[in-house]
Amino acid sequence: MHQISIYSFRMDGKKSKDDVFRQAVERYCRKNGFGSPEDSAWEVLKTEKGKPFFVNQPDRYLSVTDSGRTRMIALGGCPVGIDLQLPETRGGGGRTREEQCRFLAGRWFHPEESRWIAGAEEFKEDNTPYTRRIPRPDSAESFGKDGSSGVADRFFQVWTGKEAYVKYTGAGIDENFSRFSVLDPALPAVLSWFIVRAEDRQGREKDALLCVCTEEEAEIWLEPAESCKSEKGH
Template identity: 35%
Template structure:
C-alpha cells in the first residue's frame, strides 16, 4: 500500500457495531495492509482543543468519519484528512423545482459567493445539475473543515472549494467522468470527489493528492 492511498472503509449503520468498534476494525486492517505493527489494546480516541479526533501515539494513521443515510464511513491516511458523505435529499412531499430553489437560497446564505454562483447558475437550464452541485459543494466544505479541524462555524462561507480556472475542473464546465475520482486544488488544500452511489456526494480533503480506495469488506 502506498502512502498516497486514502482507504475509505464503508460500514452499515445497521450492523450492530459501535462507532469505536468500526473504527478499530478499519484501523487494524489499514495498519496490517501498510505493513505496520498493530497495537494490542487499541488506543482510545482523543480530541484536539477544536474537537478534531485522533489516535494518540506514534505510527498511527490520521482518520476522519462521516455518516449519512444508512452508511457509516471512515477514511485512514498518513496525514490529516477530512471526509464527508452527503445523501441527496428533499423534504417529504417537496417538489423537485421547490427543492432546487430552496437549496439555491441555502447556497447563497451559507456558501462562498463563488460556490453559490456555481450552484445556482444552471438552476433554470439544468435544475438537476444545480441540485447535485449543492451537495457536492456541501460535502467538499465539510471535508475541508474536518481536515483543518475547525468544524462548521461562522467562517464556513469565507473559503471557496471551487477553483477556477482549473483545467478539467467541474467548475470550468469541463466534462468529468462520474465513474472516476476527480481531484482539484482550492483553499490551500487538495480535494477528491469519490464515486459512490447514485444520489450521494462523497468528498475527501487533505494536503496532497490522494488515491481513494473503497474498502467494503466490513459492509454487511
C-alpha cells in the same frame, strides 16, 4: 505519495461505532504490515472543535463521516477530511428542491459558490497543484443519476467539499464557513469527489457523494464495504 484508505460500514444496530472503528484499524494495520493493533496504541481523542486524532500515532491520521445508515472511516499517512452525503435535501417552506438548494447555499455558502450552484457562473479548472476535481452535472459520471437537477448536483458537490475541508483543517463549521470557496484555485488543499453507494435511514441503497480533502495529491483507496462487513467476531 501518501495513501488514504476509506472503509465503509452499514450501521444496522448490530455494531457500535467503537466496533466498526476497531475493525477499520485492524484492516488498515494488516494492509500496511503494522501487525495486530493494540487499542491503547490507537487511542483517539478530539480537539476542542471535534477533530479526531491519534494520541500515540503522530504519523497516522483519520476522519469520519456519516450519512443515513452508512459510516465511512478514512485512515492514512497525511491529514485528511472526508464528507459523505446522500441526496436527501427536499423542498420546504413552500420552496421546490432547487429553490431550497439555492436558499441554503445563499445562507451558508460563499457568494461564488452560490452563483455556481444557481448556474449563473461557469467553473473553470486550472492547472495549479490544487485543481478541483468536480464531477460535472452533465457528465456520464454525474452525481444524481436518479433525475436530480444540476442545481442539486452542484449544491451537494459544494456541501461535501466545504465539510471535508473544515474537517481537514479542524476548524469545523463556524463563522468562517461562508468566507471561503471550494471553487477558489488558491484554496490550499486538494479535493477529490467520488460517487459511492450508501444506505439511507430506511435501508435503501442509493448513489451518494463522497469528498476527500488532503493537503497534496494522495492515492485514495475505497475499500469494499462487503469485505468490511464479512468479518465476524470483532
